[in-house]
Amino acid sequence: EADIYQTPRYLVIGTGKKITLECSQTMGHDKMYWYQQDPGMELHLIHYSYGVNSTEKGDLSSESTVSRIRTEHFPLTLESARPSHTSQYLCASSPFRTPNTEAFFGQGTRLTVV
Amino acid sequence: TQLLEQSPQFLSIQEGENLTVYCNSSSVFSSLQWYRQEPGEGPVLLVTVVTGGEVKKLKRLTFQFGDARKDSSLHITAAQPGDTGLYLCAGGDYKLSFGAGTTVTVRA
Numbered sequence: 009e010a011d012i013y014q015t016p017r018y019l020v021i022g023t024g025k026k027i028t029l030e031c032s033q034t035m036g037h038d039k040m041y042w043y044q045q046d047p048g049m050e051l052h053l054i055h056y057s058y059g060v061n062s063t064e065k066g067d068l069s070s071e072s073t074v075s076r077i078r079t080e081h082f083p084l085t086l087e088s089a090r091p092s093h094t095s096q097y098l099c100a101s102s103p104f105r106t107p108n109t110e111a112f113f114g115q116g117t118r119l120t121v122v
Numbered sequence: 123t124q125l126l127e128q129s130p131q132f133l134s135i136q137e138g139e140n141l142t143v144y145c146n147s148s149s150v151f152s153s154l155q156w157y158r159q160e161p162g163e164g165p166v167l168l169v170t171v172v173t174g175g176e177v178k179k180l181k182r183l184t185f186q187f188g189d190a191r192k193d194s195s196l197h198i199t200a201a202q203p204g205d206t207g208l209y210l211c212a213g214g215d216y217k218l219s220f221g222a223g224t225t226v227t228v229r230a
Contacts, residue, residue: 041218048208050222051165058216067219098164102218110155111218113164 011035014099014114021089021121029084029117031099038104040082041111042066042074045096057082058104089121125149126211126221134227138200143224145211146193152215154194156185159208159223168196201228 012033021027033040038059043051043066053066057076071093072086082101086093096118100111129144145154153172157165169178171187171194178185182205184197198205210223 043220047161048225051210051220053217053219056217064217066217100164100218110167110170111165111212113166116162116164118162 012099012101012112012114014097014117016117017115018118019120021119023088023090023121025089027086027089027119029097029099029119031082031084031114032080033082033101033112034080035101035103035112036079037101037112038079039102039111040076041100041102042072042082042084043098043100044068044070045098045116047096051098055084089119091121094119094121126213126219128209128211128221128224130224131222132225132227134229135201137202137228137230141198141201141226143196143209143226144193145195145221147213148192150191151213152191154187154191154211154213155218156194156196157210157212157220159210165208165210165220198226201226203228203230 015030040057042055045051052068054070055074057063063074072084074084096116098116100113102111127146155170156168159165169185174189174191176187182199186195206228208223210220212220
């Protein structure tokens with residue numbers, strides 16, 4: 009079973025608030041990802057990281073930012089939440105080897121901005 | 123960006139029937155993965171296919187990687203209600219991108 013954890017699991021917050029979604033993995037994986045997904049819809053890659061001090065923007069433009077100060081930790085921050093940010097955010101990690109780049113996912117954070 | 127297209131978008135079948143889900147791209151992939159996702163959860167890896175023409179079996183699920191490594195298929199034999207979920211294909215060496223998924227509903 010994958011050891012990747014996201015907190016909180018659910019978050020309801022008011023417009024304009026700053027939020028940080030936490031993601032931690034204990035597998036020592038170098039690669040980490042953040043995806044945004046609306047219910048039953050596709051996963052959109054918004055950020056990824058190859059390792060410590062590495063962050064890249066994904067395929068979908070996002071107002072969120074990420075940091076990777078430690079291998080195991082990849083938090084996502086929204087400076088000023090808006091209703092359009094309401095979605096599910098999924099964090100994943102994978103070992104840095106190709107071609108088998110399978111990802112292990114956390115359970116997700118369902119964010120609702122009111 | 124390497125795009126993955128999945129078809130059909132939705133599939134509803136009766137228990138005991140067979141189904142096939144497709145994943146296509148114009149790009150060559152060194153490997154493709156298939157995931158299943160249930161509501162409110164993160165996707166869970168089912169299989170990785172690496173070699174062109176490869177066929178992998180996981181109980182009643184059969185996965186095939188195209189000879190040119192641009193497409194893949196997932197076939198479920200004698201589907202059961204427990205097979206219900208969102209099936210996603212994914213690929214990419216440096217950033218993992220997903221197809222839009224196929225929502226499979228198996229009716230009892």
